[in-house]
Amino acid sequence: MHVKTLDERVVSRAKARNLDVLVYAPHFTRLPEIRARADRFSDDDLLVVPAREVFTGPWHDRRHLLAIGLTDPVPDFVTFRGALDEFERQGAAVLVPHPEMLNVSCSRADVAKNDDVIDAVETYNAKCLPHQNRRAREIAEETGQRGFGSSYAHLGGTVGEAWTTVEAAIDTEAALVDALRTDVSRRAVRRQGITHRLQCLAEFAHLGYENSWGKVDRLFLSGDEPTHPDNVAYGGRFDDVRVY
Template sequence: MTDSDEFRVDPHVKVLDERVVRRARRAGLDAIVYAPHFTRLPDVRAQAAAYSSADLLVIPAREVFTGSWRERKHVLAIGLDEPVPDFISLEAAMAEFDRQDAAVVAPHPGFLNVSLDEADLRAYRDVVDAAEIYNPKHLPRHNRRARALAEALEFPPVASSYAHLPSSVGVAYTAFDGVEDEADLVEALKRGDGRRVGHETGLDRWRTTAAELGHLLYENTWEKADRLFLQGTEPTHPSHIAYEGAFDDVAVY
């Protein structure tokens, strides 16, 4: 933990291992929010618990891919009690997040075709609790657009590393007062509590951006083709047996 009451969290991290934990501690973080792709909530929770300690809290979350693969909208939900699959309609996902009283964050708003756009943010103004205004995978113009959207629609901001690589963890963070655990963070996000965002600048920022963009290119070519079309149904696909048909009527892919 940091010496003051300030609680620094990297609110969107995709990777978790001992390297990530060491990196987070060196970056002065108190917590990371762990939200890997295509991993069911019980497994995310188990992994988060295994790597949590008195020095670093690992908070489980889900970045749900709503809509079809070609028209997906990513939404980050923190504080879920029950699993929510990918590839269901945006409307159904938002209703489920609301039912579970989760904290909902719009990651990388307005970015390409994988994000909530202005119309979505307006439509779900009462469900979305915060908008990400910075992550290092963005170019500066993307971060400026995200910040402009958040300010225009009066969403409280968050900054995250959106780390797909261990070396990126902690390069951006959001700091709160009076937060100590997952429940506190969920409530702080939902209440819109004051917070401070920070991130690396200069050459360090550009090194992280270059590395993450290189990973993005790989992730959206061979890895995803292999994952989706060669290995079969994802564990977070709504037709997976684990969901017992609960989302069959809102599945879109």
């Protein structure tokens, strides 16, 4: 939990690292497309679960939320509260990735204020620097949230660098959601050594591309893009909570 890239090489790498489940949540992609691709790459040895990492709020002050178990699409750039309410309505598991990382994350106060609807906080992210992961662990401990670990792989080589062990059989999307929303024991795990550190630094360096204004301007401010709240696919359902 979770990856941004999915192809044959990613699946092979996941299996080689003895992973049983991948949560696939690419940026700026609608849920039906995510679900179709997840289904394509799932088999008896690896379950790929579709999810959405929703960008809430305006671009300059966005807070990411990872929702697993959605039944209906949710756009980016809606209010933080609007996203939480919609996730709760759909019965999704709500996770906080990379808390207090740069300007793309939930704060300690956000987690504490909404602990009734948040199900877990990421305590190790392969894209984060060591001090950022230490802060994430502190936030989870101080707010009493269960933790999870993630490769957050935008690069295929990062798959399997960090993961979460869950003391439950996870053979369906519903089983994962149930495990995340209950007190099932889990822990974040990661690889060690210089190769791991170098791969994590490569992931961190990818942020420069991922967050460029040119990319945002091209993708999101026209209103015609897949996860823009004004897209015809959402039928105006999020007009009251959209920020663009």
